[in-house]
Amino acid sequence: MQERVLSNPKIEVLFECETVGLTGDKVVQGADLVKRRGQSDEEQLHIEIDGFFLAIGHKPNSDVFKPWIETDEIGYIKTIPGTPRTNIAGVFAAGDVADPHYRQAITAAGSGCQAALEAERYLSEKGL
Structure with missing residues (x-):
């Protein structure tokens, strides 16, 4: 996907930038x-856009659970397909920590x- 983005003339990738506001x-x-x-060469920029996509990250934050809950090689918590159930009865996983495919806020919700x-x-x- 990185190659597709970088080679697309309609996409400008801005490295070392932090979004501080949308207008x-x-x-x-x-x-x-x-x-x-x-940094000493810090710059303030404003760019005109017609779309915005925020990527929070791609490494699931599951390390604390690894001693007990099964994860894949990347760290996503394994669930029973089609459910949020894990290998431990009564323990459920949801959102980006269990979803290596979509990784979107709406699907996480x-x-x-x-x-x-x-x-x-x-x-x-x-009975609880």
Whole structure:
């Protein structure tokens, strides 16, 4: 995917930049950026845009659970396909920590809802 992005003439990749604001009336029209924040050559930039996609990261933050819960080689928590259930009864995984494919806030929210419903059912079955 990196090669596709870098070779696309419609995409400009800005390295060492942090987005500090978005501008626009009803739709995003611009972004305020800081390039090389905290360095002697720090720059303030404003660019005109018609879309914005925020990527938070691609390494699941699951290390604390690895002694107990099964993960894949990258660190994503393994779940029973189609469910948020893990290898431990009563333990559910949701969001980016269990989703190596979509990694989107909206799908993370949906899987969080699924996990909450599964947890509720699990507790009800246990009489809790």
